[in-house]
Amino acid sequence: MDCDITVSSEIETLFVDPVGDIRRAVDSALAALDVDAMTDGELATELVRLRRQTDRIESVLTEMSVKARQRGVGLTAGYASTPAWQSWQTGQSRGAVGQIIRAGELVEPLPETGRRWREGEITSTAVALIAAARVPGNDDKLVACEAQFLALAQRRDHKSLRIATQHFAALARADGSRPTNPDGITLSPVGDRTVVSGELHSDTAETVTHALQAFTVKPDDADDSTPAERRAAALVRICELALRFGTDAGGAKPSVSYVVRRAEPGQPAEPTVGMFTGILDPWDRDRILCDCDLSRIVIGPKGETLDVGRATPTWPTAIRKGIVVRDQGCQWPGCEVPAPWCDAHHFVHWEHGGITAVSNGFLLCRRHHTFHHRHPEWKITFDDQRVRVFRPDGRELDRDPWAHLERAA
């Protein structure tokens, strides 16, 4: 008998169960918690305090998720990846699990950020913002900016932190690296509902947000629908209209409200900022401004609005039609995307004095338009209204894919 008692007490002292401890603490706290009995003042305080504790626990969850992925947890159960297993086990979407892992991985180069998150000094939101600014190959620069980001995070100034981190990512990408997360939208049927979730880069998000805003009906007094409900209705309406006018409806183009800060004389120009989504990626900025409906909002040095322009197309309809009639479709050699799916590219950009005339524009599909703006090492010439494309090594991309065979013969 004696022996049994010794063993079980030894097990008790050896066995550490921190997550179980958290559960027991939460159990007893929740049993004592009576939300209805709280005063408004208590609610205001307790809600924020509880969020802070939730964020602290989240910091540990992200650490566990990263470790689980490193060790391949769930793979033996037949899952393609640990995040797939985690998503299935926790009911969180793959996107949400991806975000958890990105935040967890951030702590490796930025341990101080991890420490303060765990201590409850900064929020999960702040960590997600910093994680979103991470650009491969630029961790040393991110480390150099950590103190600055943490100062904003600690002040709970998430608005400034968002701008600072977006600015960081835009500058980091200006050296040629590409955004890591491609755009994606997922439709997941759950019972008789469908969960729509996704992630867009800020340039595409600018168009989507603009469209949703334009189609969101303003509520009248009798309308008690939420903004989310009205946005959902707007999305359905946009889809109905798009289907009615069909996939051949001409000249789909980004709609951009962009903010220009009038710099003090001698100061460098600031990055271009989309009205809804913040700083535009420098790689996509020129491509978007090539062919879009543009309203320009000019802000003075102190943040005062100096001028709000009307939305005007960068290509007037008649000139765009002229280009469409001439080109019929994407001018990239070998590409057969028809005109309604193409952007009109300014050969000499209008910001650099390029004229808006048929002789200065040609059609490129969105893929090739984006490629052209992101890869300045590929050269395009446009002589006598004919487009020729040259690889970085100077060889021309043949319009006729068999031409090189004939030359070799």
Ligand SMILES: [Zn+2]
């Ligand atoms: Zn362009």
Ligand SMILES: [Zn+2]
């Ligand atoms: Zn193309």
